[in-house]
Amino acid sequence: MQRLNEILTTVDSWIGSSDWFPFVLLGTGLFFTIYLKFPQIRYFRFAFNVVRGKYDKEGDEGDTSHFQALTTALSGTVGTGNIAGVALALHLGGPAALFWMVMTAAIGMCTKFVEVTLSHKYREKTADGSMAGGPMYYMKNAQFKIGNKSFKLGWLAAIFAGATVLSSFGTGNMPQINSIAGAVKSTFQIEPWITGAVLSVILAVVIIGGIKRIAAVTERLVPAMAVVYFIGCFSVIFANAGNIIPAISSVFTSLFTTTAATGGFLGATIAYAFNVGVGRGLFSNEAGQGSAPIAHASAKAHEPVSEGMVAILEPFIDTIIICSITGLTLLSSGAWQEKHYNDFAVTDMSIIAGADYSDDVKEDRKALKEHLSGENPLPVFDGMLQVENGKIVSDVTVIHARSVAEDVTVNEYFGGPPLTGEVEIKNGVLQDASISFYGKSLVHSSPLTAIAFTKGWFGDYGQYIVSIGLLLFAFSTAISWSYYGDRAMTFLAGSGSVKYYRVLYVAGFFVASIADTTIIWTIAAIAIALMTLPNLLGILLLRKEMKLTIKEYWDGFKKEYPQEKTPE
Template identity: 35%
Template sequence: MSLESITNSIDESVSDFFEPVADAVADVVFYTVPVGGTELPLIVAWLVIAGLIFTVGFGLVQVRKFKLAFDTVRGKYDEEGSVGEVSHFQALTAAVSGTVGLGNIAGVAVAVSIGGPGATFWMILCGLLGMATKFVEVTLGVKYRVEHEDGTVSGGPMHYLPRGLAERFGSGGAKLGKVLAVLASIMILFFGLFGGNLLQANQSYAQIASTVGGEDGFMASSAGAILFGLVVAALVGLVLLGGIRSIASVTSRLVPAMAGMYIVACLVVILANVTAVPDAIQTVFDGAFQADGVTGGVIGALIVGFQRAAFSNEAGLGSAPIAHSAVRTKHPASEGLVALLEPFIDTVVICTMTALTIIIADPASWADARAGESIGGVTITSDAFATVLPWFPHVLTVAVLLFAFSTILTWGYYGLKAWSYLFGKSRTSELTFKALWSLFVVAGSLLSLDSLISLADSALFLLSVFNIIGLYLLAPVVKRELDSFMDFVRSRKARAAVGGGDPEDEREAVKVV
């Protein structure tokens, strides 16, 4: 029996076993109600409503504190002796690497082709609302993080749900928090293994196999898949062994590079069609409010835009606080402000650039969707770039590899923290997880596991149910932390204004000398 037949047999067996489970869970998690001639997934509404409530409750924090967030990323308000493992910038890039990924390339194409150009408007709006949700959950992640004897820290919903609810509501809150924390850890672990690992490895291998050597080339064979998986697994394993410091060191270089490369490519296509930009923007607004030609009309465009944005930036799911909790800071809200930049980068900037590129360069893609034709996601994006950059499929391959690698690393860290919460933080336990994680990378290059990915997506969005309940209950804590950080910022500015300098800056100057 050939290697191909063995892997195909395994793939079919796993899919047959999990398919009914995946379908049943997805029917519950993504339960829809009819709205305006289309179907609205209630889980998407749950995420969007949370963003709206936190936006109003914190007084448009994503707008009023946007500049302060950038100043904090640059280290303007760093303090000597802060607990943590990485800088604000490194924590941001580590978290962004888990959200910016293949969904920004293929997912946006799906949104535009199904919901029309108007979906872009609603996608941007959802991203802006998600900034407030991300601020709340990351502030809590840093506030209730656990400091270990070896100097490392752990954060995320598995920590702020039990600790925060116990602090606010006593023993009853502690019990509720413990249940929510265990469920959240299981969901993070499950999605991490299959969605953050297998799917990334599988899609990146598929892209490289299609562009290197063709269908009959070595890379398209099972041997090529195994070689690809082993190389990526070895690289992932080496980085994971170094912990969050190693991950942050890689992502702080990789994420800006890959995002910059992708944005530049988008700009090249857009500038090459610069005369079409005004009409494209007008098309987006017209489609957002007069989308008669797409599935579901205006409501359909709204739902698709919200859904793709929610999938893309993960605001409210509780995953990003795990990475952000490793930051060096004495003020939890400082990292909460840094984190609100994450949906802005992921959805408002990168997803919008992708959408404009598709709308301007390849209008036939979403026009065909109106006619009911079946269109693939990544092929639309690739074809749009190819109208100006015929060699872009090769560049896209590099981008896909970088996106996938950084996502595997970040979700490996997320999964490790969930694993440690459930099974203990011993060296043996952590090494076991890292070994399993690396093995899954190899398997990902061989198998498709469509039904497992569907189940993993369901697990990911179940996180939002457990997590956002806690966010609502702990919102007053976030308000106090924001007030505390703003007092610190005003105090530092006041000292600088009177010419007294900053004691922290003076100590840093002495250390440098």
């Protein structure tokens, strides 16, 4: 498992986690923001009129309303990225990472406007009468021009569709149930396989009904889960009102300087905070990834630009509102820099030779930070670790979750008796994953958010809000991504392949409930990049058509609604 994670991490370092990926993503969004004259600002208020159906026409083709398409797309983005992803970003990059998440969303509002408009324009009606769309359809049907030459990108469409199927597992399926199962286990002590089994059955029942049943579920689920979650967040924020200003201030003070080490947090560089924030921002709102256009393609609309405007609201709601509130909750609670007792994940742990390192000593903090960043790696332990009655007697320092672990106990297995004997360590890594390490360290993802929620008005009961919110958020994401995957399978192999895909999707959902968290997040990062890059290339090649499509929309709108004031 450790070896597999190392391979996947290497692959991810070449694409999604590379230094150039955030610049490609933000650069494309920034280009369209300037090229189209800030549509995310100019069309923002107008988008609300479109959502409530003010300009709808009887006979518009499609399977869902604007609002249902919006909530379906939101249910695909509002998930673990908002609860676990924000916590992971702060854990890795500090407060500055939150700023970059928000900036990614602000620019992503324009990116999503473009990709949804183009995808809706080139959607198709399938043999069963339902609508199918997404970037693979504009890649297949649109005429791309370079100079005097015209061509289509059918080959790129196939790559995107294949990546969408992979991403449906890596983004919408595996991380969601893994986070749910982890939160339910820590809160209610229910074994992950039980959670996975029950929710897999419910998932199967919902997705068999197709987009109409999915839309009917999400239009009720998304508003309800947002209300529950906000109540929990504000109970923490207001209970720690004195920390609100310092928390907000820390986001900006750490923006252009190395994030300071505080508590168990060992600090983060500017570049690392930027990469983490952009990466988590994309995972949260999926702007540029090309997933949301698949949901919006089902909407009843006669003008693709109007549906593109609806999509502008997604990153705003998902990241600028929900992720910001989550971030403020974590920062004001102080939980993100505190160590807590937890079972150590093997893939999140390393053992350094020498037991003299302490995060209470300034020189050690500097050395450990440079070790974690790769600037100046410390020597790792290699050999047989001596353990007596659960306590390590060898001269080592255990690093877990990017922090110095304290009060470490080694058990024969999870929940088992203390171990006495030797434990094999190779290059700082535990070789027998059945052996359990338990102690105090920083935590991240959904467990961190759950701890933060206990520091509000609801006390220990706050963790139940996280578990319930995570269950609703993440489960709705899994539902929506099943639709994205089945549309991609329809494109690749016809509608007959969808039933086999759904079986695999439900099976993968169950398996991921008991799989390693770190590997799942790495797979998700790779899958996101494999969708994003072809989509960004496609919309850049269609930039002139996008501008012309907007002009045609407003020309027609003025003729049809001469008394309406337009935001053009």
